[in-house]
Amino acid sequence: MLIGEELTSIYVEGNADRYVGEARGSRSRWVSRFRNSESVRGYLLLVPALLVVGALLLSPLAALVALSFASQSYFDIDYTPTLTNYRTIFAPAAEPVYFLGIPFYLESPIFMVLLVKSILMSLVSTAAVILLAYPMAYFLAFQVKRGKVIWIILITLPFWTSYLLRVFSWKIILGFNGVVNSGLVDLGIIAQPLDFLLYNPTAVVITLAHAWAAFAILPIYVSLEKIDRSLFEASVDLGDSWLKRFLRVTLPLSWPGVAAAAMLVFIPTVGDYVTPTLVGGREGIMIGNIVQSQFGKANNAPLGAAVSIVSMTVVAIGVLFFLWISGRRHGTER
């Protein structure tokens, strides 16, 4: 439609002097102003991308929000708008339930307790991933002189297999008859296989940390690679030891990469349910498992949707706060 209008306006303008004269109306002037506007042209170019974002991102999100205000009545979903699901999640109680010493004054605290637990497990995983990834990225950026591409391919090699298989492999490593246990038993270090390796939050954290490592290595590597090498020489010239140089120059300048890596790992792992299902056991379940069960066995999709929305909102607020904190110091750069 817009393109049609443009063509019309070109036609009108082209012939205006000869045929139309002063009849050239306000519509034509409006169209020509529209056509000459830089921002309109920009949005026109963006249309395909906006359509994809709208169809694949915004509309499912809108559907989820709508679903969270519906309610389940036996086998059917009642779409009359209601706050029942949110009431279920936030219904207050007089007596608190404690989780890690935090009191939850809620009727059914499971949702918020699991959300807090998921966020904590995810934070620990993220921290573990960053601690693992940073030295690797550092090595790749500063020690590897030739064949960086080969190193990058090697780092992404585990990601050529499916996520599920990677999680399963940890089951084999940490299991009762797994690699770690049988190795320790064969070496005579322990008599009985250890049963605390698998099916607990630690196993979930280990698995998540491994599964997401490459997502952290690459952004940190890029940010390290971008640092002007003469800044390192300047720092040493001004009296810094290796450690001081790292703390005063390398780390602050690679901070954008670290922040990006943290985002890339933290956001998806909060909602992960595959890993806790497979290696988490009873102790290691996370908010994603609740959502999954509401949509599945528990047969309460509207409540599942509401839990999703709450979890998404909390994570979004947390992430924005983090970005604001790290942007306050580093946003003025460049």
Added chain:
Amino acid sequence: MVLELERPMISLRHVSRHYGPIRAVDDVTLDIAAGEFFSLLGPSGCGKTTLLRMLGGFDAPTFGEVFIDGKSMAGVPANRRPTNMVFQNYALFPHLSIRENVGYGLLNRKMTKAAVADRVAQALEMIRLGHLADRWPHQLSGGQRQRVALARALVCEPKVLLLDEPLGALDKKLRAEMQSELRRIQRAVGITFVLVTHDQEEALTLSDRIAIMSAGRPLQIGDPRSLYEAPENRAVAEFIGEMNFFRAEVQAVRPEGTSVRVDGLGDLTVATRGTVAAGSAVTLAMRPEKIVLSWERPPHTDGMIEGRVVSETYLGDRCQYGVAVANHAAPIRVVTQNNMPGAGRQQDRPVWLDYPREALLLLTM
């Protein structure tokens, strides 16, 4: 060529730096006095930057030894040397404000916060950028960044300040301004400055002494005047300023001078320099601005050369002419001040060239 100084701040003893088969720095021995403004001048790839980096501790000599203030620098890392460097691209920390950049080195000292703040304020005052202390490096112009880099190095009060082509990225006008600023600051603080540059004008303007480098070695070390007026060899004469060269043959060596037969100039006697033997081929050199050009035939033309103008280059305040003379292949370059009316468009006119005999330099290499 080694100048023995009373108490050198920097001593290089047979310093070489080899990269595989390439000798970036090749057996350099020289002394730099305390408080001196010393320049390493040469084309790119002559080893001047490698030499500077070895002083700063960013590179180690393959052979030889570096002494700073009497102490051997062998095995002393850059952060423990009494040197500071001004980097070519300034290397200001983009995540720190100007104030924090300048104070960076002081935080490695045992100083109170107040003392650091004091010194930083003083340094910013010295470079006249006190009002920009809370800006970020990217908000500053090239010249301002340059001055911040200088202040950042100088607040550490090094014994030696190393400058790696510090003015290379600035435009001509700003460069001239920064040159006088550098000279002013160097006189004020009295620190030994070692400057690396490929800009001969910069080296001549700033330095107490200059080492002209080529292929990893200094060709000649001296003060700007002696380098310009009395280059020891053809390479130095060619590198600094413009020069006319004449092929000549030595006729005889006498106490009052050397008699030479010069292509285009005839038989002359010039001051003896270096070791010359009768019958050997030598080169004579003469600066274009030492030659006096007459458009009219002078009353006495003894010892003058008659020629014909073949080219004219207008340089604003000066004019450069190419004058073809008999028996000499290349036209002789002559530079005149544009202080006489009527010059210009003088192609093919006959001219007479006169020159003081001492302007002719005998070069044996």
